[in-house]
Amino acid sequence: MSDNRKKILEMLDAKKITVDEATKLLSAIDRGDKSSFSDERPIEQILNRVGRKIKYLRVLVDNPHGHNGEAPEKVNVRVPVSLIRAGMKFTSLIPREAGDKVEEELRCRGINLNIKNIKDEDIDALIEALAELEVDIDGGEGKVRVFAE
Amino acid sequence: MNWPPLLLHLRLPSREGFVGLWLPWFLVYPILLALMLIALPFILVAAIFMVPAGRARPLLMSGPYLWRLLFAMRGLKMDIETAGREMLFDFV
Numbered sequence: 001m002s003d004n005r006k007k008i009l010e011m012l013d014a015k016k017i018t019v020d021e022a023t024k025l026l027s028a029i030d031r032g033d034k035s036s037f038s039d040e041r042p043i044e045q046i047l048n049r050v051g052r053k054i055k056y057l058r059v060l061v062d063n064p065h066g067h068n069g070e071a072p073e074k075v076n077v078r079v080p081v082s083l084i085r086a087g088m089k090f091t092s093l094i095p096r097e098a099g100d101k102v103e104e105e106l107r108c109r110g111i112n113l114n115i116k117n118i119k120d121e122d123i124d125a126l127i128e129a130l131a132e133l134e135v136d137i138d139g140g141e142g143k144v145r146v147f148a149e
Numbered sequence: 150m151n152w153p154p155l156l157l158h159l160r161l162p163s164r165e166g167f168v169g170l171w172l173p174w175f176l177v178y179p180i181l182l183a184l185m186l187i188a189l190p191f192i193l194v195a196a197i198f199m200v201p202a203g204r205a206r207p208l209l210m211s212g213p214y215l216w217r218l219l220f221a222m223r224g225l226k227m228d229i230e231t232a233g234r235e236m237l238f239d240f241v
Contacts, residue, residue, distance in 0.1 A: 056224060066232065076228040082151055082221035089214055093207040 004029055054081055054131045054148040063142030073142075081127055081148075088123045091115050153178065154223040160237035167235050174240065178219075185212055 005026065012022040061075035094102070099116040106113050135146040159170040192212070196205040226239045 071231070071233040073232070074228070074230040076226070078224060078226040080221060080224040082223075083218070083225060086214070086218045086221040089217065093211055093214060095204060095207065 002029070054127070056080055056149050057084065057130060057133075058145075058147055058149055060145040061142065062144075065141060081130070084130075085123055085127060088118060088126070091118050151220050152223060153220040154225075154240035156241045158237065158239040158241055160235055162234035162236060181216075181219075 008017070008022050008025050008029075011017045012019065017025075057079045059075065059077040059079075061073070063073040066073050091099075094115065096116065102115055103113065106115075130148045133146065133148055135144070137144040153175075155173075155175040157170075157172040157174040159172060160167045161170070162168075189212075192208060196208050199205045199208060222240045224240065227237070228239075229236045
């Protein structure tokens with residue numbers, strides 16, 4: 001049994017990851033770690049990422065040619081997870097009528113979200129899900145990277 | 150416990166490049182606390198009138214939630230560099 005498989009099973013045994021997460025990781029290893037994970041992110045990094053507590057959400061934008069082909073443009077934003085949590089609490093202060101309007105607008109755009117009834121457990125689940133978030137967009141004009149750390 | 154940000158590190162663009170500033174953000178808290186205490190009686194009276202409309206809770210809770218938001222800002226960083234000009238906000 002490979003080290004990675006053993007590590008995944010140990011994490012499952014220690015209840016650091018769920019059965020679903022272990023299945024996903026094992027299938028990633030079976031696929032030879034090619035479809036979901038690039039060479040830059042070995043399975044070790046993914047194993048370390050699963051089950052950890054995230055502190056920040058990072059957004060990095062790098063446009064080496066700039067907006068008009070002049071000087072390079074860079075954006076580096078670091079948002080603490082505690083700030084996201086505190087911000088989400090503000091949704092409970094949205095007046096009922098305004099909440100209805102927001103929900104209707106979101107529904108029109110295909111997002112079915114009940115912002116008036118967001119509970120602490122929902123916020124925790126959202127924050128937990130953010131740990132696995134990683135967006136890499138490498139366009140012709142620049143790179144955008146969103147990830148949790 | 151989350152420690153609130155105590156300093157605000159600003160980097161603003163200038164003719165020579167940028168100006169770095171370390172602002173004493175911790176001074177905001179006593180000022181804000183004093184303002185909130187002054188406003189508290191008025192907010193309580195307003196909340197009593199707003200109970201029938203069902204809007205008393207947002208009015209009363211906005212203070213504590215705002216406080217919580219301020220305390221959660223430690224680590225917030227925005228670093229923007231465009232056309233050779235750099236701007237930075239960092240709550241330390």
